[in-house]
Amino acid sequence: MNITIGNPASAPQPLGPYSQVARVDMDGGGALLYLSGQVAEGDGVAAQSRGIFEALSALLAAHGATLDDVINIRTFMTDLGDLPAYAAVRTGYLTATPPTSTTVEVPRLFRPQALIEIDVVAAVRAA
Numbered sequence: 001m002n003i004t005i006g007n008p009a010s011a012p013q014p015l016g017p018y019s020q021v022a023r024v025d026m027d028g029g030g031a032l033l034y035l036s037g038q039v040a041e042g043d044g045v046a047a048q049s050r051g052i053f054e055a056l057s058a059l060l061a062a063h064g065a066t067l068d069d070v071i072n073i074r075t076f077m078t079d080l081g082d083l084p085a086y087a088a089v090r091t092g093y094l095t096a097t098p099p100t101s102t103t104v105e106v107p108r109l110f111r112p113q114a115l116i117e118i119d120v121v122a123a124v125r126a127a
Contacts, residue, residue: 001024001025001026001027002024002025003022003023003024003025004022004023004025005019005021005022005023006019006020006021007019007020007021008020008021008058008059008062008063009062010058010061010062011055011058011059011061011062012055012058012059014036015039015111018036019036020035020036020038020059021033021034021035021036021059021062021063022034023063028126029125029126029127030123030124030125030126031063031123031124032121032122032123032124033059033060033063033065033069033120033121033122033123033124034119034121035056035059035060035119035120035121035122036119037074037076037117037118037119038052038055038056038059038117038118038119039052039109039110039111039114039116039117040052040054040055041113044082044085044115045077045079045082045085045086045089045115045116046085046086046088046089048114048115048116049085049086049089049090049116049118050089052116052117052118053067053089053090053093053118056070056118056120057093060122063124064124065122065124067093067094067095067096068095068096069122069123069124069125070094070099070120070121070122071099071100071121071122071123072099072100072101072120072121073094073099073100073101073102073118073119073120073121074101074102074103074104074118074119074120075101075102075103075104075116075117075118076103076104076105076106076109076116076117076118077103077104077105077106077115077116078105078106078107078108078109078114078115078116079105079115080103080105082115082116083103086116099120
């Protein structure tokens with residue numbers, strides 16, 4: 001097993017001093033990708049969600065994966081009343097078999113204007 005942690009140059013860079021992707025290459029091929037929580041600018045949860053899924057797509061693409069490879073998604077929202085707007089965006093991006101999922105309401109996120117933060121785990125098949 002080999003672990004690589006970093007920030008792909010082809011994807012949006014992090015807002016702080018942290019790594020956005022941990023890649024765990026498995027013996028025998030394939031890999032697990034652990035992506036840090038993503039936030040995005042925008043007016044409202046729908047706009048922020050679209051920005052987040054675009055950032056997640058870029059991070060996954062840098063490792064040869066897509067949103068179809070996501071096996072787990074965790075969503076942190078400042079208001080669960082916005083869940084329908086988020087769900088509408090999410091179903092447009094996650095079109096394969098739905099991944100395992102956790103969604104929780106939190107009092108705030110690290111950026112005051114952030115309404116939602118999402119992190120994912122993806123499984124990349126062996127070439």
